[in-house]
Amino acid sequence: MNAIAPRLLAWFEHHGRHDLPWQDPRTPYRVWLSEIMLQQTQVRTVIPYFERFVAALPTLPDLAAAPLDAVLGLWSGLGYYSRARNLHRAAGLCVEHHGGDLPRDADALAALPGIGRSTAAAILAQAWGDRHAILDGNVKRVLARFHGVDGWPGSTAVQALLWRHAEAQTPDRRVADYTQAIMDLGATVCTRARPTCLTCPLAEDCVARREDRTRELPAAKPARTLPLRHTTMLIARAGDRRVLLERRPPTGVWAQLWSLPETDDPSAAAETLRRRTGGVREAQVRLPPFEHVFSHFRLNVTPLVFDADATTAAVADAPEHGWFDAAEWATLGLPAPVRRLLEKLETCPE
DNA sequence: AATGCGGGGTG
DNA sequence: CACCCAGCATT
Numbered sequence: 250m251n252a253i254a255p256r257l258l259a260w261f262e263h264h265g266r267h268d269l270p271w272q273d274p275r276t277p278y279r280v281w282l283s284e285i286m287l288q289q290t291q292v293r294t295v296i297p298y299f300e301r302f303v304a305a306l307p308t309l310p311d312l313a314a315a316p317l318d319a320v321l322g323l324w325s326g327l328g329y330y331s332r333a334r335n336l337h338r339a340a341g342l343c344v345e346h347h348g349g350d351l352p353r354d355a356d357a358l359a360a361l362p363g364i365g366r367s368t369a370a371a372i373l374a375q376a377w378g379d380r381h382a383i384l385d386g387n388v389k390r391v392l393a394r395f396h397g398v399d400g401w402p403g404s405t406a407v408q409a410l411l412w413r414h415a416e417a418q419t420p421d422r423r424v425a426d427y428t429q430a431i432m433d434l435g436a437t438v439c440t441r442a443r444p445t446c447l448t449c450p451l452a453e454d455c456v457a458r459r460e461d462r463t464r465e466l467p468a469a470k471p472a473r474t475l476p477l478r479h480t481t482m483l484i485a486r487a488g489d490r491r492v493l494l495e496r497r498p499p500t501g502v503w504a505q506l507w508s509l510p511e512t513d514d515p516s517a518a519a520e521t522l523r524r525r526t527g528g529v530r531e532a533q534v535r536l537p538p539f540e541h542v543f544s545h546f547r548l549n550v551t552p553l554v555f556d557a558d559a560t561t562a563a564v565a566d567a568p569e570h571g572w573f574d575a576a577e578w579a580t581l582g583l584p585a586p587v588r589r590l591l592e593k594l595e596t597c598p599e
Numbered sequence: 600a601a602t603g604c605g606g607g608g609t610g
Numbered sequence: 611c612a613c614c615c616a617g618c619a620t621t
Contacts, residue, residue: 287616294607295616328605331619365618385616405600432616441614442610469613502604545603585606 251454253395254420254427260450261430264437266292270299272429277351277376278309284368284375285332289386292436298327310349313340321506321582330506330582335363355381374428382415383428384408387435392418393467394439397456401468475542479549482509482587484536484594485522485529485557487572492591493526493557494578495570502543507581509552509590510570518553525570528558534597541586552590 269292271283282302286295302323306312312320317337324333339361343351351372352358358369370381389402392414400407420427438449444463446452457463485493494507512521522529536552573581575595583591 284616289604289615289617290606291608291615326606328607329617331604332617335618363618367617371616383616386614387616403601436616475612504604541605543603543605 250417252420253418253431253451254423256450257430257434258420258423258426261426261433264448265426265430265433266437270296270303275376277353277372278312279303280376281351281364281372282336284371285336285363286327287385288332288368289329290327294327298323309340309343309351312337313344313349317505318582322580325506325582326585326588328585330504332363333582334505335361338362339364351376353377353379371428374424378423378425380419380421380424382412382419383432384412384415385432387432387439388415390441390467391431391435391439391451394444394457394463395451395455397460397462397466399466399468401470403470476546477549478546479551480511480513481515481518481551481553482511482590483518483522484509484552484554484590485526486532486554486594487557489574491572491574492578492594493522493570494573494581494583503584505582506584507573507578508584508587515551515553519555522555522557526557529555532556534594536590536593539586550586554594 269283271279283295283299286299286302305319305323306315315337317334320333320337321330324330327333342361343349347357353373355366355369355373358364358372359366364372367383367385370383371385373379373381374383389408389411392398392411393402393407396414398407398410398414402408402411418431434449434451438445439451446455446458446463449455449458452458457466483493487493493510495510497503497506497508499505510521510525512518519529519531532554534554536554538549538551541548541550575591578591
């Protein structure tokens with residue numbers, strides 16, 4: 250086997266990232282939180298969210314004791330909100346079953362919601378130096394290129410092969426540094442576009458480099474055009490400038506987040522709102538339609554603004570809802586486009 | 600084995 | 611505009 254660990258560890262000393270906020274102090278809780286936030290999310294995006302989160306909830310018991318809405322508020326804008334709900338649930342389970350700590354065991358970790366094979370391994374490797382192989386996007390790219398693995402890494406077969414390479418390359422010692430090193434190499438040298446092979450410690454034995462195929466590996470996901478959906482978001486604004494929000498259903502996009510009432514029939518918009526608010530009339534202010542892109546569809550959003558006479562209670566079968574002023578909705582877990590919409594309305598005159 | 604789940608960055 | 615990113619849960 251052509252071992253990469255010695256070269257990677259030597260490179261890591263001077264060229265790795267040693268000042269990430271979750272590296273110091275390096276506690277299992279902070280490592281866990283960072284790993285969850287970093288799922289499908291880049292380091293630069295995560296850092297401000299991480300700092301805010303640990304400032305508000307410094308320990309695992311703090312997280313377990315916090316209301317879910319507070320956790321979703323801290324997560325608002327980061328995306329993949331099931332991560333926040335699972336994080337909160339897992340914290341409760343740790344208090345209940347593990348004395349308020351994360352278990353130091355891969356199977357016990359992977360049994361917690363939101364923690365899979367790779368995240369469990371990353372937590373044990375980073376927090377304790379225990380020998381476990383990780384396989385995230387960076388490691389997939391480095392190993393696919395180094396070993397010349399063809400095929401899309403999302404497919405089961407290719408993923409299984411990459412796991413075998415990852416296990417075989419993980420050293421017996423300095424596992425925390427090795428794990429960080431291979432991710433740093435993927436993030437800073439072996440990048441998706443224009444990798445800087447001239448500075449790479451693995452270039453000499455890299456199959457993709459030798460065969461000039463770094464541009465082709467790892468193979469791209471099979472293309473598919475995203476379906477387009479439409480919705481109308483209803484902004485009911487009271488005289489005191491409070492707006493009507495409702496909690497979204499427990500499943501589907503933006504599950505359990507606070508958001509604007511929606512309708513798929515714009516002509517029925519006023520009637521939809523009247524069921525919740527009493528009298529409304531369409532406002533003078535207009536907001537332009539916009540498009541929001543998800544991984545699996547595109548959403549065309551038409552905002553409609555209404556002036557509401559009263560802030561009466563909703564009928565019994567309506568979803569959970571409420572009237573919020575700017576200071577209040579600012580702290581809620583809102584979908585990013587809804588937050589932008591409300592911010593825009595705040596700044597624009599009558 | 601495939602799909603749902605956000606939001607932002609990149610070429 | 612397409613693709614990707616410190617993946618996991620669900621079907």
